[in-house]
Amino acid sequence: MIVHRFFTNPDIFRRTAAGVSLILAPLCLLLGMAVDPTESGADEALAYANNPAATGVSATLLHYAWILWVPGVIGLVHLVRRKGVVLANVAGAVTVLGLINFSALMVSDFFDIVLFQRLPAAQAEQIMQDAAQPAMVAAWQMPGMIGSFLGLVLVSVAYAWAGRAGWWFPAGVLVGMLVWLFGASSWNLVLGLAGPVVLLLVFGAVGVSLIRMDDREWSSAT
Structure with missing residues (x-):
């Protein structure tokens, strides 16, 4: 009965x-960073080539991290009515497109x-550089990251502006993103994991609130 209601009630299923x-999106990001075989000072591509299994698992987890954020973002936008609705609609559309684009970039790790x-390393590096065509950078990479x-x-x-969560939510998202980006770019393992942990805490808290939300609140979003 519970399973039947879960799949037949659109509010319960979507919420x-x-x-x-x-919850799963930042968790996959955290696990993907933990499995990534690259070490500080080491060549990224060579580390991938020397550790294909770990690289494949990491790239897959990161791919699903970005994909799994999509239904979550759509759910957040759904709950914003009146105050903040324009920002939510525009930001939601940009975010969904960005997440889909960014997830596609993970396939480059397998190449x-x-x-x-x-x-040879020099020839492989040249091929990867030549593959970074202007269309790929402008239409895939930049929209995906930004x-x-x-x-x-x-x-x-x-x-938060709509009153659905405290301002700790956007503050935590901003801090988590900045810490993760800095840690990932500098291959600092502590920061590379700390950022996703912060994101897991704030997005996880909001995710739990959605799961526990009353169907009437989800439907009306008042």
């Missing part, structure tokens, strides 16, 4: 899916593995 996604296993990172912050701002 729960959004809430669970907000790194094969190229650096089969070719849309994902900035979009998630703006969606959380709209959610």
